[in-house]
Amino acid sequence: MSAKIIDGKAFAEGVRAQVAEHVARLREEQGITPGLAVVLVGEDPASQVYVRNKGKQTVEVGMTSYEHKLPAETSEAELLGLIGRLNADPAVHGILVQLPLPKHLDSDLVINAIDPAKDVDGFHISNVGLLGTGQKAMVPCTPLGCLMMLRDHLGSLSGLDAVVVGRSNIVGKPMAQLLLGDSCTVTIAHSRTKDLGAVCRRADILVAAVGRPEMIPGAWVKPGATVIDVGINRIERDGKTKLVGDVDFASAVEVAGAITPVPGGVGPMTIACLLANTLTACCRANGLPEPEGLTA
Ligand SMILES: NC(=O)C1=CN([C@@H]2O[C@H](COP(=O)(O)OP(=O)(O)OC[C@H]3O[C@@H](n4cnc5c(N)ncnc54)[C@H](OP(=O)(O)O)[C@@H]3O)[C@@H](O)[C@H]2O)C=CC1
Numbered sequence: 079m080s081a082k083i084i085d086g087k088a089f090a091e092g093v094r095a096q097v098a099e100h101v102a103r104l105r106e107e108q109g110i111t112p113g114l115a116v117v118l119v120g121e122d123p124a125s126q127v128y129v130r131n132k133g134k135q136t137v138e139v140g141m142t143s144y145e146h147k148l149p150a151e152t153s154e155a156e157l158l159g160l161i162g163r164l165n166a167d168p169a170v171h172g173i174l175v176q177l178p179l180p181k182h183l184d185s186d187l188v189i190n191a192i193d194p195a196k197d198v199d200g201f202h203i204s205n206v207g208l209l210g211t212g213q214k215a216m217v218p219c220t221p222l223g224c225l226m227m228l229r230d231h232l233g234s235l236s237g238l239d240a241v242v243v244g245r246s247n248i249v250g251k252p253m254a255q256l257l258l259g260d261s262c263t264v265t266i267a268h269s270r271t272k273d274l275g276a277v278c279r280r281a282d283i284l285v286a287a288v289g290r291p292e293m294i295p296g297a298w299v300k301p302g303a304t305v306i307d308v309g310i311n312r313i314e315r316d317g318k319t320k321l322v323g324d325v326d327f328a329s330a331v332e333v334a335g336a337i338t339p340v341p342g343g344v345g346p347m348t349i350a351c352l353l354a355n356t357l358t359a360c361c362r363a364n365g366l367p368e369p370e371g372l373t374a
């Protein structure tokens with residue numbers, strides 16, 4: 079039996095359409111246009127592609143996009159200065175600093191300089207703490223997108239066994255918090271986990287966020303499980319560059335109940351959730367009711 083393919087691209091289009099509708103109403107009824115500032119330091123080609131896509135989709139939903147491209151040699155003081163100006167700018171409701179930053183910049187320091195109310199990535203320590211204690215937070219975009227697809231496919235997640243492979247601050251840990259918030263029994267696995275295959279085979283929900291191409295074979299997937307593949311890995315195959323996930327799609331699709339593809343799965347949802355978070359931040363900043371169904 080072959081799994082249902084969860085179409086993240088189509089799902090993301092739906093989320094963006096909802097965001098666009100809210101934005102149109104905000105502009106018409108309140109005269110407010112949500113603004114998103116994206117800061118890119120350095121010339122990493124993959125990051126440039128993401129930033130361009132984000133800017134394009136921001137404008138498509140009716141928001142204002144502010145792009146700040148700084149040279150790789152930018153000093154910490156200069157970057158903090160820019161963040162200070164964006165924090166103070168009432169036209170900017172969301173701020174995203176593209177990661178990873180060049181090595182001479184302390185990313186924790188930089189992220190924590192962002193006004194938590196404008197931290198649409200949900201990486202500021204205040205938002206991490208709010209999420210961890212079940213309070214209203216800005217929720218990281220990638221895990222939020224994964225949660226939306228899981229809820230849509232499964233309805234209630236309550237009582238399900240969830241395994242998250244990867245414990246990064248940007249994906250693995252917040253993903254685990256969201257699953258716990260929806261009453262899953264959560265296991266976080268990582269590079270030191272013993273018998274990862276056996277751990278994965280227990281999962282009703284398996285989230286892979288590792289960064290190793292196709293490392294999770296179908297043999298590690300419990301029959302009928304829902305598999306969310308966060309990995310984005312560029313590999314060479316048959317002389318061409320190709321995008322693959324952390325899950326071996328060909329074997330996993332034969333065992334899983336549902337699975338997200340790469341590309342066209344989690345990636346597009348990440349950007350859609352960034353726009354949703356910017357809208358949420360704008361509503362909160364103006365004391366307006368928040369959009370329904372677009373937050374955790
Ligand atoms: N679709 C999207 O929108 C996004 C996709 N990504 C992609 O998701 C992937 C993960 O990203 P990110 O969380 O930032 O990556 P990190 O490199 O920060 O974290 C990777 C995690 O995987 C764990 N790991 C590494 N090797 C193994 C192994 N052999 N077995 C088990 N666990 C292992 C590491 O464990 P340990 O802690 O022990 O070292 C670590 O916790 C990447 O492919 C990235 O490109 C990321 C962000 C957004």
Ligand SMILES: Nc1nc(=O)c2c([nH]1)NC[C@@H]1CN(c3ccc(C(=O)N[C@@H](CCC(=O)O)C(=O)O)cc3)C=[N+]21
Pocket residue numbers: 127128174175176177178199219220310321340341342343344345346348349
């Ligand atoms: N502060 C910060 N926030 C982030 O959210 C952030 C970041 N830094 N740094 C890099 C990672 C990665 N990331 C992706 C977003 C969209 C796709 C995406 O749209 N992927 C498409 C394919 C795109 C392609 O073809 O390259 C897909 O999977 O279908 C992928 C990856 C956000 N990240």
